[in-house]
Amino acid sequence: MDTDSVPIAQPVSRLIEELHKLPGIGPKSAQRLAYYLLRIPEEQARALAEAILAVKEKVILCSICHNFTEADPCSICRDQGRDRSRICVVEKPLDLLAVERTRKYNGLYHVLHGVLSPMDGVGPEDLKIKGLLERLKDGPVKEVIVATNPNLEGEATAMYLGRLIAPLGVRVTRLARGLPFGSDLEYADELTMARALEGRHEI
């Protein structure tokens, strides 16, 4: 930020700094957002601040699937109408939403909160893998759909999970490569995602 030398009210420069920390918000965008927040009515700005505080206070991880939730277990894990013989494993909560939006999947989920990435020092113990294996023991689960991203880390994580889970007698499948390699699951459109679900195959 080159605002140090410029007469700018301290709370404003602090807000610009905090906004600049957000992903995808550069210094100019941070300035614009800060001045936007200064301009709007106080109750509108307060609504945003309170929404930020509320997610930190009220939202927890489901102790079963590790998705974000207000109540534990989450609404999906509690839903008796769900097909309990399938678990779809995703990297992050936004990927779960992408699968849900297809309305073609009625099973359960498991959120890893990351993928294996030796370069970034992320190993199996950093992911929610232990809990996944426990869910498969003596349970009704017949299939695990590994829906990690179709890129290097995602594939490696899928291979790793496949080797761990196959000996348990559970079918392990992977989303079909309807998804273009190197892309991000989060941005897939509903049709592509639905086709990828239908065409899933054994690892």
Added chain:
Amino acid sequence: MDTDSVPIAQPVSRLIEELHKLPGIGPKSAQRLAYYLLRIPEEQARALAEAILAVKEKVILCSICHNFTEADPCSICRDQGRDRSRICVVEKPLDLLAVERTRKYNGLYHVLHGVLSPMDGVGPEDLKIKGLLERLKDGPVKEVIVATNPNLEGEATAMYLGRLIAPLGVRVTRLARGLPFGSDLEYADELTMARALEGRHEI
């Protein structure tokens, strides 16, 4: 937002909604930001929320130049080292920062908080014009630099101010057209802005 049908914790969807209201933040960006805020440590999210609340609580408009400030009058209006014979009129506080960054201007400022725009129903009475005229009465001001944006509304506002101010015996100038027509002052680089200041001309 197509999150209605999807099992998403209520505080999360509320946060996505609030983020989506910000300028330049689409539904996908809002989702990403919300999940980013969920992931980071609570004190980091709290710092952002508090920075938002702080600007609304502590930042006011300077009663002289109408720039954002913590103390009234603001540091520029109080600064006795400033050239009190010149006032630079800008549309919004971010434009003031763009002029300050050149370090080529040592006069005072006046923030209009908008420009004349009949299409949007913005007339002279909606801008801080009355206060500007009062500052020119019997004062030491010899020149008003009208630094509104070089687009239709900005030019119209400059012409309007020129007609009001010229009879008071004060020189009214306009930034040189070093700035490309149709652009936004806020994004001008320091050199272009400095040249525009040097080449200012009578309206």
